[in-house]
Amino acid sequence: MKLFPDNFLWGGAVAANQCEGAWETDGKKESICDHLTAGSLNKNRVFTSEIRKEERYPSHTAVDFYHHYKEDIALFAEMGFKVFRLSIAWSRIFPNGDDEIPNEEGLKFYDRVFDECHRYGIEPMVTLSHFEIPYHLVKAYKGFADRRVIGFFERYVRCVMERYKDKVKYWLTFNEINFATMPMGNLEVLGIINREDDEVANPLDDKNLRFQALHHVFLASAKAVAAAREINPEFKVGCMIAHITMYPLTSRPEDMLLLQELDHLINDFCADVQVKGSYPGYALRYLEENQIQLAVEPEDEAVLRNGCVDFYSFSYYMSNCVTTEEGHATTLGNLLGGVRNPYLKTTQWGWQIDPKGLRYTLNKIQDRYGIPIFIVENGLGAVDQPDDNGFICDDYRINYLRQHITEMESAINSHVNLMGYTVWSALDIVSSGTGEMKKRYGFIYVDKDDQGNGTMKRIRKKSFYWYKKVIETNGGDL
Numbered sequence: 001m002k003l004f005p006d007n008f009l010w011g012g013a014v015a016a017n018q019c020e021g022a023w024e025t026d027g028k029k030e031s032i033c034d035h036l037t038a039g040s041l042n043k044n045r046v047f048t049s050e051i052r053k054e055e056r057y058p059s060h061t062a063v064d065f066y067h068h069y070k071e072d073i074a075l076f077a078e079m080g081f082k083v084f085r086l087s088i089a090w091s092r093i094f095p096n097g098d099d100e101i102p103n104e105e106g107l108k109f110y111d112r113v114f115d116e117c118h119r120y121g122i123e124p125m126v127t128l129s130h131f132e133i134p135y136h137l138v139k140a141y142k143g144f145a146d147r148r149v150i151g152f153f154e155r156y157v158r159c160v161m162e163r164y165k166d167k168v169k170y171w172l173t174f175n176e177i178n179f180a181t182m183p184m185g186n187l188e189v190l191g192i193i194n195r196e197d198d199e200v201a202n203p204l205d206d207k208n209l210r211f212q213a214l215h216h217v218f219l220a221s222a223k224a225v226a227a228a229r230e231i232n233p234e235f236k237v238g239c240m241i242a243h244i245t246m247y248p249l250t251s252r253p254e255d256m257l258l259l260q261e262l263d264h265l266i267n268d269f270c271a272d273v274q275v276k277g278s279y280p281g282y283a284l285r286y287l288e289e290n291q292i293q294l295a296v297e298p299e300d301e302a303v304l305r306n307g308c309v310d311f312y313s314f315s316y317y318m319s320n321c322v323t324t325e326e327g328h329a330t331t332l333g334n335l336l337g338g339v340r341n342p343y344l345k346t347t348q349w350g351w352q353i354d355p356k357g358l359r360y361t362l363n364k365i366q367d368r369y370g371i372p373i374f375i376v377e378n379g380l381g382a383v384d385q386p387d388d389n390g391f392i393c394d395d396y397r398i399n400y401l402r403q404h405i406t407e408m409e410s411a412i413n414s415h416v417n418l419m420g421y422t423v424w425s426a427l428d429i430v431s432s433g434t435g436e437m438k439k440r441y442g443f444i445y446v447d448k449d450d451q452g453n454g455t456m457k458r459i460r461k462k463s464f465y466w467y468k469k470v471i472e473t474n475g476g477d478l
């Protein structure tokens with residue numbers, strides 16, 4: 001049996017707003033996520049239009065990667081990372097989003113980060129937009145609801161692609177873009193707040209606005225791909241989908257049809273547009289049935305057609321069930337919950353653990369698109385308790401990752417073209433969903449708690465040594 005290919009890209013991932021901190025340092029201005037308060041499993045994060053003294057905003061300090069990047073990258077190198085996925089904070093480069101001139105200090109920061117990666121032979125993979133639209137664009141333009149924001153995004157993309165054309169080869173456009181199609185929408189992907197008051201709970205109930213903004217995000221993504229082709233033909237650009245794998249709870253035909261409908265809307269719609277370059281038929285029907293009328297310009301069709309991505313990247317954490325029957329127990333998940341699967345266990349945050357679902361998902365993506373695939377997020381959020389010696393024995397995380405990697409190997413043996421795997425997360429960072437520190441995903445413990453106390457010291461967990469061995473043996477020793 002063939003194991004992982006020799007050039008398989010093992011690594012880890014983070015996002016700027018969850019790790020960098022330094023939210024107003026060296027010319028950076030606020031981004032949308034700098035307005036999200038801390039929450040927990042039982043308390044939603046709240047968006048506030050002004051920064052309030054009495055609230056805590058976890059992204060403001062996060063785990064201070066901005067000042068610890070050298071130490072952190074050295075630790076990634078010690079594990080043997082081949083690739084490190086991170087995002088660029090748009091508001092470090094264009095602090096307001098619509099500025100004419102980029103912020104040189106912001107550009108220099110990522111120069112230093114990428115140089116540090118290359119010192120160790122680590123290939124950076126950059127997400128251009130990971131829930132990080134500059135706040136000024138949110139306030140003054142309603143984010144991507146305004147077509148002009150496509151141009152601001154393109155200016156930012158061209159600027160960073162030109163600047164880093166010899167330092168970065170792999171680019172992802174919009175993180176988990178498909179959250180925008182989900183019933184509760186996603187504030188950060190689209191950058192929309194459509195109420196003037198604070199504490200916006202569900203700002204995207206206006207479907208027309210939501211899908212119009214998503215159309216603009218598709219165009220922005222396609223323009224980023226076109227820019228990449230011009231700037232460096234060696235660049236590889238991927239889409240980034242949160243794959244919410246679903247099963248029918250029962251064998252009722254109605255459940256199967258519901259599954260197909262949700263799978264189309266939630267998982268396939270955005271990827272079909274970004275990989276194939278046009279809206280699929282079921283999406284047109286959805287728009288019609290929901291009386292959504294998109295304002296489309298004559299050139300949009302060609303823009304989408306010329307902006308097809310090179311590879312399909314996705315996050316995978318759990319699976320859910322769907323059913324037309326009432327009264328079944330429900331479960332939580334990566335923004336979207338579902339119906340409980342009686343055969344699966346859950347994490348401490350109620351996400352169902354399903355390694356075999358990853359194999360099913362890889363097979364599905366390979367069959368549907370036939371382009372290279374990259375798993376850019378997969379991991380276990382758990383409470384880590386240091387022992388008396390300060391060591392974290394995270395066997396639960398090792399087990400989770402081992403089971404998922406085993407399924408990846410099976411998929412590769414079925415000729416799934418998997419390029420690489422970046423575990424979420426390289427080191428402990430702020431949770432995106434809850435804003436907590438205690439929901440930890442990393443191989444490296446960061447000494448900081450939910451109240452913001454701690455030394456920020458980095459400590460290798462047991463999983464650190466395990467993953468080092470996995471990479472050393474190219475997946476041979478799990």
Ligand code: BG6
Pocket residue numbers: 015018175176242315334377381424430431432433434439
């Ligand atoms: C994905 C995001 O949704 O899941 C990450 O791309 C996020 O930003 C990750 O951190 C895990 O979710 P959470 O809510 O546990 O941090």
